[in-house]
Amino acid sequence: SQQGEEDPQALSIQEGENATMNCSYKTSINNLQWYRQNSGRGLVHLILIRSNEREKHSGRLRVTLDTSKKSSSLLITASRAADTASYFCATDLNTGGFKTIFGAGTRLFVKA
């Protein structure tokens, strides 16, 4: 089963609005990352938040992490049509090296 589960599965908003996506995971992690994917192409890394961090910002992106609830949220502010994509959270289990587990993703559609 997947480690990360995103909520909602799909989100449709107007340009200029904020978009919030949530992710829950099951086991302890080293870090949590958010990725974007456009139309079945490769993934683009957005932001990484380590297990000892609670909040991180990058441009219009804000990520929070609550390890006690095993959850994270991604906020995209002032969304643009170009933000239309699928967004995935990914967690690395506490193993040596990478064993990244992705959630099912949230499909975001931003209407112009």
Next chain:
Amino acid sequence: KAGVTQTPRYLIKTRGQQVTLSCSPISGHRSVSWYQQTPGQGLQFLFEYFSETQRNKGNFPGRFSGRQFSNSRSEMNVSTLELGDSALYLCASSPPGLAGGTDTQYFGPGTRLTVL
């Protein structure tokens, strides 16, 4: 720096055949991971190679195998293809961090495999 490259980009095979996909990581990156993405199962971790050694492995049958060369380039092989192997196969590379698994992964564009 050039990004992660994957070849071929598209591939059509028939059931029972085998296929080899190639991934060239970003220069200086030593970790290469492979993922399978399907509409039904989403993104699933296949395996990770570091310095020519498989460091982590996902829950895939033995028909899926991989290797890494001394220049960090990696290949994955799928033998006896099944219809369900149709997917986008993504590879990702990462620089060596203070501890493995704590750095960002950079993804290639993927190889779309169709099994008929």
